[in-house]
Structures are given as structure tokens and as C-alpha cells.
Amino acid sequence: MPETSGSTGRTPETHVIDFRAAEHLLNSRDPRGAVKLLDGVIAAHPENTAARLLRARAFFAAAQLRPAELEFTIVLEREPDNAFAHFALARTYERQGRSDQAQRHFRLAAALDPNPRYLKAARFDD
Numbered sequence: 455m456p457e458t459s460g461s462t463g464r465t466p467e468t469h470v471i472d473f474r475a476a477e478h479l480l481n482s483r484d485p486r487g488a489v490k491l492l493d494g495v496i497a498a499h500p501e502n503t504a505a506r507l508l509r510a511r512a513f514f515a516a517a518q519l520r521p522a523e524l525e526f527t528i529v530l531e532r533e534p535d536n537a538f539a540h541f542a543l544a545r546t547y548e549r550q551g552r553s554d555q556a557q558r559h560f561r562l563a564a565a566l567d568p569n570p571r572y573l574k575a576a577r578f579d580d
Contacts, residue, residue: 464494464498469498472492473491473492473508475491476488476492480511480512485512485513485515486512489509489512492508493509496509503532506525506528507526507538509525510522510529510539523546523547523550535566537562537563538563540560540562540563541563541569541572543559544559561578
């Protein structure tokens with residue numbers, strides 16, 4: 455009998471399938487569908503940073519900025535050197551009109567990774 459997680463009867467393999475399906479949904483511009491799939495994955499594996507990062511991206515794409523901010527913050531607590539998470543959190547703050555907080559994270563992203571997008575957003579010349 456396969457190992458299941460919790461009382462849902464879902465297997466670890468099912469969670470991987472749900473994660474991959476959520477990636478596909480997000481890429482297909484269905485962020486709400488992605489969030490629904492990821493809710494189950496994260497309930498079963500709350501320590502899974504990749505699932506949290508994907509859910510944060512889905513929340514952002516669905517313009518659910520407070521949940522996106524929370525998820526990006528959790529990712530950064532676990533991976534403070536994640537340049538993409540800093541950049542995405544900065545974009546989340548920017549959309550909320552919190553430019554000072556956004557600028558701090560844009561600069562952290564650029565300092566961690568000299569990606570041209572991150573460097574442009576950091577506006578080190580200003």
C-alpha cells in the first residue's frame with residue numbers, strides 16, 4: 455500500500471503532479487487554479503519552499519497582493535539569498551504603492567544577482 459500524507463489519501467507523487475499542474479496553470483494564465491492546487495501541496499508539505507514560491511507568484515498574478523507578500527516573505531525567511539524572491543517581493547510592494555520597501559528589495563535582488571532586470575529595477579544611479 456502506498457504511503458499517504460495525512461487523511462486525504464494523497465501520495466507524495468500526487469503532490470508532485472499537482473505542483474507541475476500548478477506550474478502549467480500559472481503559465482497558462484490561470485493563477486487561481488494554480489493556487490487551489492498548491493494549497494493542498496503546501497498543507498501536506500508546509501516546508502516546501504518551491505511550492506510556496508510558486509504560490510506567491512500565482513497570488514501576485516491574481517492581484518492578491520497581501521497573500522503574495524506573505525508567501526514571498528516566508529520564502530525569504532528560509533532563503534534570504536533568493537534574488538528572485540527579493541525581486542518579486544519588491545514588485546509586490548511596488549504594486550501596493552510601498553516604494554521605499556520595494557526599492558530595498560530591488561537593490562537586494564541586484565546585489566545577489568546582477569541580472570539586468572534586477573539592476574535596472576534597483577536604480578543604483580539614482
